[in-house]
Amino acid sequence: MKRLRMMRAPLKYVQGKGALLQFRKEMEYMGKRWLFVCSNSGYNSCHEDLEKSFEGEDDYRRYEVFGGMSSISEIKKMQDIVEADKIDVVVAVGGGSAVDAAKATAYYMGKRIVIIPTVAATDAPCTGLSVIYNDDGSFNKYLFYPQNPDAVLVDSSVIAKAPVKFLIAGMGDALGTYFEGRASLRTESPSLESGGITRAGMAIARACYDTLRKYGKAAITACENNVVTPALDAIIEATVYLSGVGADNVNCAAPHSFYNGVTSLGGHEAYHGNCVAFGTLIQLTLECADKAEFEDIQNFCLEVGLPITLAELGDFTDEDLHTIAKNACVKGETIHNLAGDVTPYELYAAIIATDALGKARLGK
Structure with missing residues (x-):
């Protein structure tokens, strides 16, 4: 039976300076x-x-600072609070981990979920899934939901005051959206939500990429000076909404598998988006992409401060790289959405080659 095409997105998306003041309304x-x-x-x-x-309202509010990771034990703790306090709505306030933990809590407890991202570091707020980790920090699973969040509210002034490194990481995560979608479309893979990939999904993914290229550098300048400008608002929309909805309705490929491989080492310090950006270059190497396209993406990474070498992600031994490649290629990983069947050795070789090309670009 031919796969049905579908589109998914948050039921409501609100963005702008001072949006938090309108939360209850x-x-x-x-x-x-x-x-x-x-x-x-x-x-x-x-x-x-x-x-x-x-x-002026008598609503019950409980603010719970969570443990910093969307782990099994943290999610269980939040579930217990929902039950004990007879909660109607779970609201995530924070970065990707808080978002993932809150979404999982709301899903398991059958409650509504609102997302308030405080950094634009990943596209997690708008997606219909969570990344769940074991308590030791290693990757456990993707938890897919039957629908996307009920609402996402982004206060641009909060993002403008956050460290610029998070905005840069968000652009790295968003950078992969179009290229991962393009690869998945080529192989007629399902979308991340298991539907057929739509033209609308690919158009959103492309709009995400185009917005990054047009406004990325100007948005960084705005964030460095803690001000909201049209360029910053455009990049917030790209990293939070266009990337999240785009990814949900196309799919992931090598960049996100590379990140999961890195997490398998345990205790890594590299940001998700930084790994995805370097993983995008790895995917282009695996695809034997045109030289001009590869160097164009390198140029963008250099312009906004994303990594083009392994050393910018951390200190990896050769054994580490083999471990990353092995775990990035396990059954069910999105790297298999690429044409052909990528083996651990092929990914290892692409990592080495991509790093070498980056070093050459930097004159190292």
């Missing part, structure tokens, strides 16, 4: 009892304005 239809699953920085940057949005 925008979300009041969902319920009266709220659990805010916060990162430390998320609580500090959002609590005051969120409380202002509830002025």
